[in-house]
Amino acid sequence: MSSPETIRQRFAEIAEKAGTEKAAAAGRTVPKIHIGMATCGIASGALETKAAFEEAVAAQGLEAEIHPVGCIGHCYAEPWVIIDYPESGFPPIFYHEVTPGKAKMLTKLFLAEGDPRFEHVYGATVENEMIPSVTEFPRFNKEKRLVMEKCGKIDPERIEEYIAEGGYGGFAQALEGSPDAVIDTIEDARLRGRGGAGFPTGRKWRLAREAQGEEKVVICNADEGDPGAYMDRTLLESNPHQALEGLAICAYAVGAQKAVFYVRAEYPLAVKIITQAIEQAKEAGLLGEKILGSDFSLEVEVFQGSGAFVCGEETALIRSMEGHRGMPIHRPPYPSEKGLGGKPTVINNVKTLATVPPIIEKGADWFKSIGTENSPGTAIFSVVGDVNHPGLVEIPTGVTLRSLIFEVCGGIAKKKKFKAVQIGGPSGGCLPEEFLDTPIDFDSLIQAGAMMGSGGMVVMDEDTCVADVSRFFLDFTQKESCGKCTFCRIGTHHLLEILERITEGEGKEGDAEQLELLSREIVKGSLCGLGRTAPNPVLTSLQYFKEDYDAHIHEKRCPGMMCRPLIAFYIDLEKCARGCDACVGVCPVDAVFTTRTRKKGIDQELCVKCGECVVACPPEYDAVKKVSPPHLAPVIERPPETRTESKKESS
């Protein structure tokens, strides 16, 4: 028979074991080197950095503990390390862009000789009197981490570290009470689904709990499909247990015996880590039969999603798990009544589930004190594009876009001007400067024409073409449309055709109006969220950046200088230096030639407009210019012999 006392006692035993280990680790005085080793870190060379540390530590005959951790979301700083060396007298120090060379240098000078090399320090991780701390940066103090709190602190491959940080406490607490109490708390906290649409999570759970059926299923949706968002993967790679704990709480609340992690197969590291996490939780007695001595049993398995954006839609996701094409079906019945195999099913996003454990532990009132009234809590964005500090950011809802872009992410790179921000990926919208003071929450963003969506955020500077970005998203949704609804299947195809025409300089009178009309019809005529939101990038950009479209259609000019058929490169002979060959070598198609005056010219017929010559031209000359429309480029005759010569060379 289950009683709150046995559950509490059993969990206390587990927590104590993990706690002693942590205390023992803290008691050791050897320096600890934490390295971010999620996919993004590895991409930037964290493996080499780790190897360099290992080698250098061994070569110096030192003792140090190298601790692989997950990602902290500071992509601009990768590969980063935190060196915690209490004996040196310094606080833990955060170093960014640690190359193998830097790693060797730090081992020798800091670990062996006690000099932390101030010129390389990014900041101390805690406030202190010696080194400026990272908490003084807006990036660190504007953020509020609920979901990503433990990311980058713990080794994602060890459950003990999660438990030692207070993990699974929420689950144990939930088990002590009744399932209804859990749902009450979640409803009271007004938690809304973080997958994009913002449906109240508590209501979803309540519906499934009350649905008829012996067996019920809960699913964690980690099938991230947005081409510019990667937070779900980072969460699973950096702290898989928090989402797993949330999933277990959800299963307990709705009365499910089976839970599934639906993870993208293209994320091999995430699949590996979550599978391992499930095994470890089972071994620890936190999953499986009669968990912690209660009457609740839960089996968790991993299903690998095969990569289809439409599978973010609940019914499509279920169809794909049943071995069919992932095509949405009509609702109602909602999955919460009749889902996987006809059983009542709850599907929640990773971020939603990872928010659950802290709510259970600290209570609904605490959660409501964060962020805005109607969408309390935090929002995670992967901010990319032309900002100084791209990466994953978790902020309380209600922070304005301006604060997020200009304070937290360090403003626009290369001192350029802000043009637009695209929020919500392929389903979201493009907002201009006037909307920068919009607070970030579900309702305000929808009012402005964008949406939280998957949390992808692309910041664009003045050199970006909004029409081209719309074309990019349409190209994506058109390919990902499952083909069920005519308006989505053929409508997006036509939208894309028109946009391609516009960006190639073939736009016709009336194209802008056609785009708008067609977009509205697609919204009306589609069954699922994919089709209903696919025209959003077009609609919002037409609304706020009409002049961009007009320039493309009427003047054949691309204001952002991005649409390649509408631009040309030429070399300013006034500025070009005689005898300099910098641009010749980098041209992939031998389009740069030498004029009779030994200056350079660009063969417009051969030029593929890659822009390499702009980069190669030394800044003191700055002779390569970009113009739109292309006929503005002055014609420089190519001496006939140079062309044949270069052709001979290349063949």
Added chain:
Amino acid sequence: MDETIQAQEAAILEDIGEQLKDYDQNRGSLIPILQMIQQRHQYLPPDSIRKVAEHMEIPSSEVYGVATFYNQFRFHPPGKNPIKVCLGTACHVRAADVILENFERKLGIKEGQTSDDREFSLERVACVGCCALAPVAVVGETIHGHMAPSKVEGLLMRIQIHKEMAEREKEKEKNEQS
């Protein structure tokens, strides 16, 4: 060459037959089966589709329909040096299409194809997840950030040089042995 490829494909089919014994006929196993084949052999050979259909007792068109619906599955073998160019949002605004184009030009194949000697294959992918390094290309397992058209040439040249070095090593060994 043809014969060796035929022999390879026959071996693949045999292996698939072995593996299929572990799966039931439940429709829910279809995608895991296809994933298993792709994981073991990097692609789904045409005959494997038929084999799976026989096992599941459903028409091959059904299996093919499911396999082509999802982005994960590929129907021709990848090259020895599979190249993936990221065309996610962040890479797109940093002109990733120019990078892809340059690979296409230098390799003489289009996106989604494998070169005749099966040395290279070229693919576009959506977001590798290191947007701060955009534009990004992945060669084999290695991610190359901050790509530029001139870097494409360098990368391919490096692969070529490594290949030649390996061949020379082999030859040297052969000579030493004999």
